[in-house]
Amino acid sequence: MLSKGLKRKREEEEEKEPLAVDAWWLDPGHASVAQAPPAVASSSLFDLSVLKLHHSLQQSEPDLRHLVLVVNTLRRIQASMAPAAALPPVPSPPAAPSVADNLLASSDAALSASMASLLEDLSHIEGLSQAPQPLADEGPPGRSIGGAAPSLGALDLLGPATGCLLDDGLEGLFEDIDTSMYDNELWAPASEGLKPGPEDGPGKEEAPELDEAELDYLMDVLVGTQALERPPGPGR
């Protein structure tokens, strides 16, 4: 996974332990431990940062500070690599700089889209947790506290942002109900996972928009399914 060809232990990613340190870097023989000259470090540093960013975003609840610092560092690295002349001397044919440019441009777009959509997801997640919020909203007048209004919390449940809740898609929610009544295309895009690919960026923004009639219908369905089970209690 890393540019030097050494593998990190896979289980590190399974653990929720953010401080787990794989000891391979302590090996004095390992090239990365030694100081690398800045010019050559740029492209491997870029790769490393992208790796860190993806790893961070794949956490169920990313460490915001870590994420923000990695993103800002990545932006700095990108900025320094942007002009073709600033690219590190790569032993490759002359056509390489333009190819590298395209790679950078596409990875930049992909990166931006990933970052954008995933940071957007974070605010969707916050919309969920606003639902059991106490009366803190009474504080500063005229200010809306947090993201989505509490009433939309339930709706966000079925939105694309919480793929973790919909592992087996919306079908799972309605397993014991005759679904022929409300099989319609409205639900089709909503079962995307939490981790979007680069092309999901623009698509994601459109998916959560539902008009009023659909919201009402949705509420009826929810009320109907909730009648089958114990109604959710408040908060904790």
Add this chain to the structure above:
Amino acid sequence: MGRRDMADIISTVEFNHTGELLATGDKGGRVVIFQREPESKNAPHSQGEYDVYSTFQSHEPEFDYLKSLEIEEKINKIKWLPQQNAAHSLLSTNDKTIKLWKITERDKRPEGYNLKDEEGKLKDLSTVTSLQVPVLKPMDLMVEVSPRRIFANGHTYHINSISVNSDCETYMSADDLRINLWHLAITDRSFNIVDIKPANMEDLTEVITASEFHPHHCNLFVYSSSKGSLRLCDMRAAALCDKHSKLFEEPEDPSNRSFFSEIISSVSDVKFSHSGRYMLTRDYLTVKVWDLNMEARPIETYQVHDYLRSKLCSLYENDCIFDKFECAWNGSDSVIMTGAYNNFFRMFDRNTKRDVTLEASRESSKPRAVLKPRRVCVGGKRRRDDISVDSLDFTKKILHTAWHPAENIIAIAATNNLYIFQDKVNSDMH
């Protein structure tokens, strides 16, 4: 390390206002309180040792069903309330929930009830022939801990700091993007006083890293950011303190610029001095003293481990560059202390400008052993006991340290071990 071992990792250390009690929190959600034994005339050398006073489970792991996330039980911070009666109180927090705990002592027990016997069973009323007044008899000391308040659902992001106001009625809690003000007696409501969440999360470039109330002015507090700035806010100026009263920021040193400049400038801890005149901040490589009257730059900067400056790339690779070290003032604000790697911790005397590196290890912690100063050599002449930079153990980090409010007693958390060092003889530190 198995999961059980990881639960013992100490995550916070805090003396109470008199220094009589020392609380530690760990990754497993437990709080252990140590109490200083009173000085004994019979054994003057064993004066002031800390023994375990109470242990309790503060937080349990929780599962947020809505978001399908596990909430860690790790105690991020403990803060003592000023003592107002015989009981002690402290606030402990994990990522999401703050709890107020009351610690009381029971050393007497009523005996001689009329209606129940020694074991508490109801007496046969026909055997009761006279009335007696129950008498309080001494018993073995029992320390009772009970949760008095639970402040939940106030934070979407991870809580990194709590701070009790000098008014002793309110306290604040800060997460990555927001700071809330609570009344100690009210759990269903909090007031948001700082909110740096951008309208569009894509525009997020900075988070809150630490915050603290001023020790004397109940309207002032400071918060630090991941970009290395400090904002002093006045709650009298506005209900929402998004606009700071003062912004403390040091311009980047152009000669030291690197891709990692921002990461190493991120402030991991901020502490007001006891006098209230200064602030102490810790970033990755330095500790800085700021004068509240000067925003342009710190008045003092101390290098904690500058030899790491050339290793930043490796430290970025292994994530050590994101480690958050705390810092502490001594009681007279003349010495500052912070932790480092290899179980080293550093002390800086602000008056003499001398500094020392000490190690928290089993060898050095034999009772009454004098700590030997350590040195890290960066090449060149190497003395016998020097450690070379490349031999430093980066898994042994001293992130949490505390200094007794009045005396030269320090508490150092080294992973899952707590070290308490006392200065019996006036050393050359002051």
